Amino acid sequence: MQKHSFKLLLILSAAGLVAASHFQMVDQYITTVIMLMGINIILSTSLNVVNGYMGEFSCGHAGFMCVGAYVSSVLSVMLFTSNRIFGPPLLSADLSLFLFPAVILAGGLAAALTGLIVALPSFKTRGDYLAIITIAANYMIISGIENLDVIGGPRGFQGMKRVVNAMGDRLDIPWMPIWVIVGTVFCVWVIRRFVSATYGKGIIAICQDEVAAEIMSVNTNKMKVAAFMLSSGLAGIAGGLFAHVYGYVNPQSFNILKSTECLVMVYLGGMGSLSGSVLSAVLFTLLIEALRFIIPELNALAHHLHLIPDSYEIGQVWKWVIIPLILILTMQFRSEGLMGHRELSDFFPFLKRFYRMRQAD
Amino acid sequence: MALLEIKGLTQRFGGLEAVSDFNVRIEEGSLTGLIGPNGAGKTTIFNLTSGFYQPTEGEIHFGGRDTAGLKPHQITAMGVARTFQNIRLWQDMTVLDNIRVSQHYRMGYSIWDCLLQTRRFLRQEREIDRLAFELLEAMGLKDLAGERPRNLPYGLQRRVEIARAMSVRPKLLLLDEPAAGLNSSDVEGLITLVRWLQREFKITIWMIEHQMKVVMSLCSSMKVIDFGKTIAEGTPEQIQSDPKVISAYLGDENI
Amino acid sequence: MEIFIQNIFNALQWGSFYALIALGYTLVYGVLLLINFAHGDIFMVGAYIAFFVATFLLGNYGVIAPGTLSGLTILMLAVPLTMILTSLVGVTLERIAYRPLRNKGAHRLYVVITALMCGLILENGNLALLGASRKKFPELLQNTVWTFGTISVTNLKVLVIFTAIAVFLFLQFVVTRTKTGMAMRAISFDKFAIPLMGIPINNIIVFTFILGSGFAGLAGLLFAMSYPILEPYMGALIGWKAFIAAVVGGIGDIRGAFLGGFLLAFVEIGVVAVFPSTLRDLMAFSVLLIILWWKPTGLFGIAKTTKI
Numbered sequence: 001m002q003k004h005s006f007k008l009l010l011i012l013s014a015a016g017l018v019a020a021s022h023f024q025m026v027d028q029y030i031t032t033v034i035m036l037m038g039i040n041i042i043l044s045t046s047l048n049v050v051n052g053y054m055g056e057f058s059c060g061h062a063g064f065m066c067v068g069a070y071v072s073s074v075l076s077v078m079l080f081t082s083n084r085i086f087g088p089p090l091l092s093a094d095l096s097l098f099l100f101p102a103v104i105l106a107g108g109l110a111a112a113l114t115g116l117i118v119a120l121p122s123f124k125t126r127g128d129y130l131a132i133i134t135i136a137a138n139y140m141i142i143s144g145i146e147n148l149d150v151i152g153g154p155r156g157f158q159g160m161k162r163v164v165n166a167m168g169d170r171l172d173i174p175w176m177p178i179w180v181i182v183g184t185v186f187c188v189w190v191i192r193r194f195v196s197a198t199y200g201k202g203i204i205a206i207c208q209d210e211v212a213a214e215i216m217s218v219n220t221n222k223m224k225v226a227a228f229m230l231s232s233g234l235a236g237i238a239g240g241l242f243a244h245v246y247g248y249v250n251p252q253s254f255n256i257l258k259s260t261e262c263l264v265m266v267y268l269g270g271m272g273s274l275s276g277s278v279l280s281a282v283l284f285t286l287l288i289e290a291l292r293f294i295i296p297e298l299n300a301l302a303h304h305l306h307l308i309p310d311s312y313e314i315g316q317v318w319k320w321v322i323i324p325l326i327l328i329l330t331m332q333f334r335s336e337g338l339m340g341h342r343e344l345s346d347f348f349p350f351l352k353r354f355y356r357m358r359q360a361d
Numbered sequence: 362m363a364l365l366e367i368k369g370l371t372q373r374f375g376g377l378e379a380v381s382d383f384n385v386r387i388e389e390g391s392l393t394g395l396i397g398p399n400g401a402g403k404t405t406i407f408n409l410t411s412g413f414y415q416p417t418e419g420e421i422h423f424g425g426r427d428t429a430g431l432k433p434h435q436i437t438a439m440g441v442a443r444t445f446q447n448i449r450l451w452q453d454m455t456v457l458d459n460i461r462v463s464q465h466y467r468m469g470y471s472i473w474d475c476l477l478q479t480r481r482f483l484r485q486e487r488e489i490d491r492l493a494f495e496l497l498e499a500m501g502l503k504d505l506a507g508e509r510p511r512n513l514p515y516g517l518q519r520r521v522e523i524a525r526a527m528s529v530r531p532k533l534l535l536l537d538e539p540a541a542g543l544n545s546s547d548v549e550g551l552i553t554l555v556r557w558l559q560r561e562f563k564i565t566i567w568m569i570e571h572q573m574k575v576v577m578s579l580c581s582s583m584k585v586i587d588f589g590k591t592i593a594e595g596t597p598e599q600i601q602s603d604p605k606v607i608s609a610y611l612g613d614e615n616i
Numbered sequence: 617m618e619i620f621i622q623n624i625f626n627a628l629q630w631g632s633f634y635a636l637i638a639l640g641y642t643l644v645y646g647v648l649l650l651i652n653f654a655h656g657d658i659f660m661v662g663a664y665i666a667f668f669v670a671t672f673l674l675g676n677y678g679v680i681a682p683g684t685l686s687g688l689t690i691l692m693l694a695v696p697l698t699m700i701l702t703s704l705v706g707v708t709l710e711r712i713a714y715r716p717l718r719n720k721g722a723h724r725l726y727v728v729i730t731a732l733m734c735g736l737i738l739e740n741g742n743l744a745l746l747g748a749s750r751k752k753f754p755e756l757l758q759n760t761v762w763t764f765g766t767i768s769v770t771n772l773k774v775l776v777i778f779t780a781i782a783v784f785l786f787l788q789f790v791v792t793r794t795k796t797g798m799a800m801r802a803i804s805f806d807k808f809a810i811p812l813m814g815i816p817i818n819n820i821i822v823f824t825f826i827l828g829s830g831f832a833g834l835a836g837l838l839f840a841m842s843y844p845i846l847e848p849y850m851g852a853l854i855g856w857k858a859f860i861a862a863v864v865g866g867i868g869d870i871r872g873a874f875l876g877g878f879l880l881a882f883v884e885i886g887v888v889a890v891f892p893s894t895l896r897d898l899m900a901f902s903v904l905l906i907i908l909w910w911k912p913t914g915l916f917g918i919a920k921t922t923k924i
Contacts, residue, residue: 190476193475193476193478194472194475194476197475197482197486198461198462198464198465198468198485198486198489199465199468199470199472199475200475201454201458201461201462202462202465204451204454204458204462205451205454205462208451208452208453208454209449209450209451209452211413211449212445212449212450212451213451213462214413214432214433214434215411215413215433215434215437215443216434216437216442216462216463216465216525216526216529217434217437217438217463217464217465217466217529218434218462218463218465219432219434219465220434226472230472341453
């Protein structure tokens with residue numbers, strides 16, 4: 001029983017969330033924030049595979065997210081809705097219920113293949129070259145899509161709302177929260193399995209001593225490419241979910257700033273800590289949303305106390321001053337991120353009882 | 362036939378000839394030494410043997426097979442394991458994981474098996490665990506399985522590194538200055554360990570070592586190199602009385 | 617033909633900006649192995665500082681009567697002032713954000729992330745404080761067009777190009793011929809042995825930041841004179857691009873950064889001359905990546921051999 005208690009808890013809380021959203025017990029805003037949280041968890045945990053566990057420095061995660069978002073959006077719009085560009089639906093909208101995960105996975109696959117193209121040249125040398133190749137790749141992907149007028153170019157691409165609505169028409173339950181929760185759990189579970197297997201631990205060995213890894217029979221090149229593809233593929237899944245949550249994508253929503261957000265979540269959580277990444281994604285999402293409300297309050301307070309001139313308003317622009325500031329301070333006090341490379345269960349040993357760890361026992 | 366045969370091995374780094382025309386035949390089951398002053402090119406020979414560098418000239422045959430163009434991990438999978446002069450364990454992984462990761466050479470499952478946790482994956486992982494524990498038990502390291510090498514004393518780290526090298530079931534074990542940085546009681550332990558390894562696992566050992574005590578009591582034959590060139594070879598007794606070796610180590614008084 | 621020569625001059629001018637910024641990236645990277653992601657924004661801050669210095673000297677704030685100083689005098693004063701003030705910003709970042717982390721022995725990448733965050737603060741802090749309205753940089757230099765036959769070039773372009781070359785020669789001299797330069801190169805090899813040699817490591821690092829940020833400030837001033845519209849995000853893209861240029865040139869090498877900057881500019885201008893301008897970034901980055909594929913360590917980079 002104890003072995004399954006964690007899974008049970010997860011399923012119950014997910015079901016609770018979905019039910020709450022279905023019966024309008026929580027409003028649309030909170031549901032969206034929770035979905036965003038899920039997407040951020042996918043992004044930060046998947047980037048952690050490369051930047052944390054493997055110790056490389058990839059800074060174009062949003063580019064892969066972009067590929068996933070566009071591929072799955074175009075697929076789902078093309079398959080299930082009638083559209084000005086692609087004409088009538090290729091498949092019956094009824095199938096959308098079953099094929100939606102396949103569409104999202106196809107986005108992930110496309111992102112993984114893009115990751116392969118990026119990874120092959122970048123791992124020829126070690127060090128910071130991956131950083132610039134991924135930055136360049138991020139720019140190139142965005143710029144490439146902006147030049148593709150068929151799918152809207154810089155204006156963006158829409159129509160995914162109708163796919164989501166089509167699913168809702170067949171069976172009236174909140175589909176998107178369900179898919180986001182499923183996707184998040186799936187991604188965390190995949191990464192967990194990967195890094196706790198002897199196979200995946202190869203990348204941790206690469207991080208700690210690449211020479212020793214190569215000499216001790218780890219095929220370092222293959223492992224690096226595999227880990228990078230896994231990471232970018234999961235980012236693609238996050239992108240696909242993101243596109244369907246908002247029903248609209250725009251190349252500029254996947255720019256370097258988005259990649260920076262992913263980086264921030266990884267290093268805030270701690271390199272090579274899965275629970276750290278989850279925690280930091282949750283905190284980061286909450287922080288961004290909380291600032292939306294805190295900043296006007298601060299403004300009112302400052303005006304009330306006459307701290308700032310009447311003509312000046314503290315606006316939402318300050319959000320992106322406050323967040324980096326908080327991060328810099330966090331790093332000054334916890335220079336390994338919130339969790340270092342430890343997991344939650346290292347801090348609270350009693351947690352170990354709730355899920356099986358392959359430990360030396 | 363010799364297990365390892367090196368012919369005319371030469372390695373140049375820019376203008377520097379680190380190894381020049383090095384030849385060796387290492388017979389199966391032997392325990393051979395490689396000595397020479399600092400910077401003589403000993404570690405370079407090991408790096409070439411384990412595939413970390415590609416030789417400028419010359420051939421390396423292992424078990425009758427030419428290793429040219431093979432990656433280090435492929436050569437390791439053929440049965441060449443090594444340790445490093447300054448210990449290169451994965452310091453933040455447990456001792457057990459250090460052993461486990463070194464089993465990549467016989468990873469019988471793909472990434473999909475790993476993600477889907479197929480029966481093949483579970484069977485392999487169990488097998489890896491079993492072998493790892495067996496080895497740790499045999500090496501007397503079982504109690505340290507959950508420790509991180511970072512927290513272990515230097516002598517034990519050496520032992521763990523040798524255990525890690527042994528975990529790839531090598532035919533040939535290359536030991537790069539295994540006694541460096543050990544105190545005298547650790548050195549005694551090391552000598553016993555190496556003897557035991559050779560007897561127990563029937564492996565061939567080739568070692569670089571400075572400490573005469575270790576080389577003299579372990580090796581049946583040895584080679585001395587200086588500035589990349591072989592200057593002497595023979596049994597420990599012959600080497601000890603060779604004037605060229607003495608001048609390489611102590612300097613030539615006649616100059 | 618005329619268009620061709622004109623394009624060459626444009627490329628040289630843009631290349632100068634890229635090169636000046638890339639030099640700063642490469643200096644800091646060469647010493648600390650730190651990708652100073654805030655550098656592009658320091659360039660932006662430099663442009664803003666130049667704006668405030670220039671408008672101050674023009675008498676816009678009532679301290680100096682308007683019109684007392686000629687444009688050329690103002691420029692002469694603005695160059696050192698901008699460089700000093702901008703290098704102060706750079707050094708401040710190093711002192712309050714990077715050095716404490718370094719001293720704690722934090723992983724190198726945490727310092728990189730801190731740099732990225734500092735850049736965001738500079739950008740958005742500027743936006744928050746000065747507002748979204750764009751600043752118009754005053755004209756300091758009488759725009760003269762020199763004509764040689766059919767070719768015409770403005771004095772500003774020539775000034776920019778010559779400044780970049782002069783800065784390159786100066787930095788190359790400092791890094792390769794002076795004791796300080798030797799210390800700078802030594803730090804990147806062995807950070808632990810350097811203090812034992814009696815070299816004040818922190819002073820050298822501060823000096824590096826002064827050089828890098830000072831010339832970013834100079835680039836900001838020249839950029840603002842050439843393209844007199846300032847906005848807070850102007851440093852972001854140009855900074856990223858300059859970083860990529862520095863890597864293509866071989867990061868850590870002064871010649872590499874200089875050449876990489878010009879290379880990027882020539883590729884960009886070349887692309888725009890042939891293809892629609894929306895393809896500029898896509899094609900330019902592709903070309904740079906192909907160069908990296910062919911020479912992974914960059915044009916002047918040396919592959920580091922791992923010692924076992």
